[in-house]
Amino acid sequence: MNLFLQTTLNGLVLGGIYSLAAVGFSLVFGVLGIVNLTHGIFVIAGAYGALVLFTKLGIDPLLAIIPIGAVLFAVGYAYQRTIIQWAISRASLVASLVVTFGVAMMARNVLQIVFGPDVHTITPTYSFSSLTLGDLRIDLVRIVALGASLVLLSVLALVLARTHFGRAIRATAQQPLAAELSGLNTRNLHGLTFGLGAAMAGASGAIIGIVQPFTATSEVAWTLNAFIVVVLGGIGSPAGALVGGLLLGLINAYTAQYVGPALTQAAMFLVLVLMLLVRPNGLLGNAFGESR
Amino acid sequence: MKQGAALAAAAAVVIAALVLPMWIGPFYTRVLQLFFFSAALAVAWNILGGFSGYWSFGHTVFIGMGAFAAAHFVQQAGPFGSGPWAILVPVLFAGVLCGVFAAIIAYPILRLRGIYFAIAMLGVSQVVGELVNNVSWFQGGVGVFLPPPALDGMAPEDFFYYVFGGLLLLCVIIAMMVRKSRFGHALLSIREDEETAMMLGVATERYKIAAFVLSAMLVGVLGAVYAYSVGYFTTYTVFRLDFSLNMIVFCLIGGIGTLFGPIIGTAIMLFITQVLLSRFLDIHLLITGAMVVVIILLMPGGVIGALRAWRQSRATGKDREAEART
Known part of the structure; x- marks a missing residue:
């Protein structure tokens, strides 16, 4: 029983991180209709950014979230307004998928050249302490990571639900033409949404850096994780990302514990394929309805 | 007539392929x-x-x-x-x-x-x-x-x-x-x-x-x-994931959905990566990625699509139609 509870706890903690890592992907998918295969690059770039800031300047990764988020917001905005926009207008929405894939290949290669093929981790002072709760044990970093994820997800949910900017994003997602007629600059909003997604990915990367080892090649895994989270939970909303992320974390933890750690990938993809066949819009559905 | 020429060309390619290993070394x-x-x-x-x-x-x-x-x-x-x-x-x-x-x-x-x-x-x-x-x-x-x-x-x-x-x-x-x-x-x-x-x-x-x-x-x-x-x-x-991806990239570069596009795309990409850049293994991904982006942005129909568009724009003087076809 204890083992079961411990596994569940581990799964939920892992799931919180998956949620944060996927929410930007989910937002871009929901609002722009783009499957952004560069997403994993943003995550890993955030992790490398946090690593550099930590080792060179001694900035705690959790504080580094702010500069990393700002930089990736700018990068994401510029990237959407140029390359992705060109791909959509010159070719098609599907072509943008391939373009993001090509950019991901280039970026991965550049990261490999700059940082080398070694596996990195970020180890702040609180890395090695842990908390006990009855018989359950949990590392402090994981608690911190989960807390930071939940805070960021809530902030994003509030921004989307309560602010003018959030309403504009939702309007653009639901009815681009009507939003434009009401005086919204949808092109600019698409860029901003993409930037927001990139910033969230970068923030999650900084947190992932203190919890898990990473290399440039792990970007593929983070892109796929994001896709699985979206398919499990639902498109376009922080709540969907949270549900999907927690589910994915639980699947991962239970498979590693009860079936075999080598089979977690297989289990994740099996669930993905089954879910696609049964309910491809996720448990919570598409936050922007049938508009697309 | 046209079919005969195509057949002759195909036969020539096959015969050339048959005798080629005698001339080039094991590497090629x-x-x-x-x-x-x-x-x-x-x-x-x-x-x-x-x-x-x-x-x-x-x-x-x-x-x-x-x-x-x-x-x-x-x-x-x-x-x-x-x-x-x-x-x-x-x-x-x-x-x-x-x-x-x-x-x-x-x-x-x-x-x-x-x-x-x-x-x-x-x-x-x-x-x-x-x-x-x-x-x-x-x-x-x-x-x-x-x-x-x-x-x-x-x-x-x-x-x-x-x-x-x-x-x-x-x-x-x-x-x-x-x-x-x-x-x-x-x-x-x-x-x-x-x-x-x-x-x-x-x-x-x-x-x-x-x-x-x-x-x-x-x-x-x-x-x-x-x-x-x-x-x-x-x-x-x-x-291998890269096998899966290469199939797509090669088709894309030559022209997806065309008969010879995949072959042309493969030839171009392999020539670049295996022959021109055989010494620079580190940047293969960079080159492949850049090729994919450039091809999509400049000629979304691949090489064959671009050729067709060019031929059509020459024939009709209008390239609007060619764009609509791709």
């Missing part, structure tokens, strides 16, 4: 062998992805399955026949097994469309790969041997050069027959608008499954021959 024979293999994969992928518009991101599952099927067939049943022909029965078995597997998963998985189908195929390839790697019966983790065929005197690279060359020719002929037939037109109609095609009485379900199975069988055969050409392999030699 191997490069060409890789070219035949990759181009045949791209042509086989194109039957499903290009004609019907169902982009599979996980076609490497059939390479892996074909390779392991051939190896286990030889282990269980022993080699059939002797000399170079010994590879024939295991390779055919691999092709049939891949076809059967494709037919089983086809019905549920082809209900998905677009990116969902692509990612589901990626999922299938990952799941099968992990299973082959971790279930000890498959021996994917430790690797399996495929005894090389006895070739009395012929160099192995020459042998596989001819085998892959023949397979490429086979794939092209099959793709051509598909493209010209009712089957091919049905696939194109599915790509253009599946609902309308269904409404007009095209049996979309059946045609999609047929294209999927055909593509899987060809890739399975290629995978089995590839396994013979490497001799010893593990899961990660054959279940």
Whole structure:
């Protein structure tokens, strides 16, 4: 029983991180209709950014979230307004998928050249302490990571639900033409949404850096994780990302514990394929309805 | 008249390919062998992805399955026949097994469309790969041997050069027959608008499954021959994400959905990566990625699409139509 509870706890903690890592992907998918295969690059770039800031300047990764988020917001905005926009207008929405894939290949290669093929981790002072709760044990970093994820997800949910900017994003997602007629600059909003997604990915990367080892090649895994989270939970909303992320974390933890750690990938993809066949819009559905 | 010229050109290419290994060294024979293999994969992928518009991101599952099927067939049943022909029965078995597997998963998985189908195929390839790697019966983790065929005197690279060359020719002929037939037109109609095609009485379900199975069988055969050409392999030699991606990239660069686009794309990319940049292994990804981005932005229809647009704009003086076709 204890083992079961411990596994569940581990799964939920892992799931919180998956949620944060996927929410930007989910937002871009929901609002722009783009499957952004560069997403994993943003995550890993955030992790490398946090690593550099930590080792060179001694900035705690959790504080580094702010500069990393700002930089990736700018990068994401510029990237959407140029390359992705060109791909959509010159070719098609599907072509943008391939373009993001090509950019991901280039970026991965550049990261490999700059940082080398070694596996990195970020180890702040609180890395090695842990908390006990009855018989359950949990590392402090994981608690911190989960807390930071939940805070960021809530902030994003509030921004989307309560602010003018959030309403504009939702309007653009639901009815681009009507939003434009009401005086919204949808092109600019698409860029901003993409930037927001990139910033969230970068923030999650900084947190992932203190919890898990990473290399440039792990970007593929983070892109796929994001896709699985979206398919499990639902498109376009922080709540969907949270549900999907927690589910994915639980699947991962239970498979590693009860079936075999080598089979977690297989289990994740099996669930993905089954879910696609049964309910491809996720448990919570598409936050922007049938508009697309 | 035009057909005669095309036939003559094709014959000339085949004869040139037949005598070429005598002139070039073993290195370039191997490069060409890789070219035949990759181009045949791209042509086989194109039957499903290009004609019907169902982009599979996980076609490497059939390479892996074909390779392991051939190896286990030889282990269980022993080699059939002797000399170079010994590879024939295991390779055919691999092709049939891949076809059967494709037919089983086809019905549920082809209900998905677009990116969902692509990612589901990626999922299938990952799941099968992990299973082959971790279930000890498959021996994917430790690797399996495929005894090389006895070739009395012929160099192995020459042998596989001819085998892959023949397979490429086979794939092209099959793709051509598909493209010209009712089957091919049905696939194109599915790509253009599946609902309308269904409404007009095209049996979309059946045609999609047929294209999927055909593509899987060809890739399975290629995978089995590839396994013979490497001799010893593990899961990660054959279940490789980059195989899946290369098939797409090559088609994309040449022109997706065209007959010769995949071959042209493969030639361009292999020439760049294997010949021009053979010393700069570190930046292969960068170059491939850059090529993909540039091609999509500058000529979304690939090389063939660009050529067609250019020819049309010269003929009519208007390139608006050409844009609309791509």
